[in-house]
Amino acid sequence: DQQVKQNSPSLSVQEGRISILNCDYTNSMFDYFLWYKKYPAEGPTFLISISSIKDKNEDGRFTVFLNKSAKHLSLHIVPSQPGDSAVYFCAAVGYSTLTFGKGTMLLVSP
Amino acid sequence: GAGVSQSPRYKVAKRGQDVALRCDPISGHVSLFWYQQALGQGPEFLTYFQNEAQLDKSGLPSDRFFAERPEGSVSTLKIQRTQQEDSAVYLCASSWKRVERTEAFFGQGTRLTVV
Secondary structure, three states: OOEEEOOOOOEEEEEOOOOEEEEEEOOOOEEEEEEEEEHHHOOEEEEEEEEEEOOEEEOOOOOOOOEEHHHHHEEEEEOOOOOHOOEEEEEEOOOOOOOEOOOOEEEEEO | OOOEEOOOOOOEEOOOOOOOEEEEEOOOEEEEEEEEEEEOOOOOOEOOOOOOEEEEEOOOOOOOOOEOOOOOOEEEEOOOOOOOOEEEEEEEEOOOOOOOOOOOOOOOOEEEEEE
């Protein structure tokens, strides 16, 4: 039973437009959420995080929104760039470990 | 280098062979994690160390999997009598404190193929 779900396996966006990646979770004990970005043949790299006491965190072109009542978070990338093309993983922290979703492959075309 | 280092990058094992995967975390990082990532899936938690103590091994899929971190730095994940379903990328991550409220840094992974 997946506790962190990324229901879109892939997303295609044109350069300059907004990319919105979604993530849903089921475990109410999760209180810290992260987004990781992964290029082929590399390990995931940390992108941005948000604590459950906040509903928004922004870092440059990247903004993460958290809706606790809906158990939903989203990552917005604006403007999207071709270099953003990668697999994006949503992860949640519970007791002491990270639980990951299956990832969404983002393709940003010029 | 300053990042998490894993070796080997690629390992091909014959079914039934034992393998050992090494992780060098970032110096000074207290927490160390092992994850298994199957093709098309997200990383799945295997085990967690805080210094030399293995605090959680609930993700290890069977007793053929064993991990250690004897001196609180380098860690080894050992898989005995490998089977085809063990084929995956094994990721190691470390963080400077407990993972809550901070990110973990991942290595490039070891891709294990069991033939």
